[in-house]
Amino acid sequence: MAIKYELIKECKQTGARLGRLHTPHGIIETPIFMPVGTQATVKAMTPEELKEMEAQIILSNTYHLYLRPGHDLVKEAGGLHKFMNWDRPILTDSGGFQVFSLGELRKITEEGVTFQSHIDGSKHFLSPEKVMEIENALGADIIMAFDECAPYPADHDYVKKSLERTTRWAVRCKDAHTNTENQALFGIVQGGMYKDLREQSAKELIALDFPGYSIGGLSVGEPKELMYEVLDYTAPLLPKDKPRYLMGVGSPDALIEGVIRGIDMFDCVLPTRIARNGTAMTSVGKIVIKNAKFTRDFSPLDPNCSCYCCKNYTKAYLRHLYKADEILSSRLMSTHNLHFLIDLMKQVRQAIMEDRLLDFRNEFFERYYGISHL
């Protein structure tokens, strides 16, 4: 087996899980936030910088690397770890989400997905077998099954057909995935916002005995309360001895709420994307650095932060960099936001250890959102 999940303890206040995930490239402490590096790079960050902020695992993307530079080339380079100079664990997403976000450019059939490259318009075909070939070539520690992420809203009938196809694709992925010693294949639970469908999807996938499970099809535009409701009844369906990964979630509140509902892993482009667009997450809430009120603010982004950005630079300087369209703006803001979420999860783990995650949540929400959220 490529990975092994070790449940250390459950928070007495919330039931949140504290654990360790053993992978071929090291141990990950869970719950964890995974920075996203779609194109074999976490945008604007070097691996050394990611290590300095204590990133333990990063995510990359099958769809993008298949189109460019091509999985054969990555394999020729010695695999994704070597290619991008990252020796810690990597998870690759399957391209299922791109099928969803590509919209007009794709056509889904039982066999797979025909789509046009967003880069040059060329036609391609991805099937579960092809995706496994690509992910095997890339060589990540954890690889995702090829799924369909249903849109929101979607009617019951469509979501049911979609999830059943995702299950059939999961079977095909499992059959096609041979490198089980070095790469753990995760199944993806779908089912939209329907309880019976989430139950059906979870049941079908658990029967296939994957080393880990993720919950997909959330954070696709539905209200947060609805997402929490889906998590409330979906997470408990999953095996306790396997890691649970909520895909695409990264706002501080959703991370905490997810952990409370039993999630172990998260990934999201949010911290790096909003960083590049000038927004920082801080211990006292969001900051839009371009706002005029920061023109002469010579204090750090977050007074309670120990990241490289906060230790060395002021809001006034960061605002200047952003407005001047300087590359360093993206680098420093990304450094901070990633550090912020990684550190948030560290605090969450500590709170679970001490059986006070609910207290931590309430304190955090009050500081970050200025509301009790009780």
Add this chain to the structure above:
RNA sequence: GCGGCUGUCGUCAAGCGGUUAAGACAAAGGACUGUGACUCCUUCAUACGUGGGUUCAAUUCCCAUCAGCCGCC
């Protein structure tokens, strides 16, 4: 001093008889959740150098004046 050209939002700049006076940049605010994203959205000239005149109507035509630029002495 004499010719010529130009004066429209902080900047550049369309419009040349009846327009809600384009657009771009800047500025101000917002969004972003398995990255098609240094992207996207919103707001931003009762005002067209100034004063007269012609006209039903003038940023658009005429005169004067001021300012800038380019020539020539």
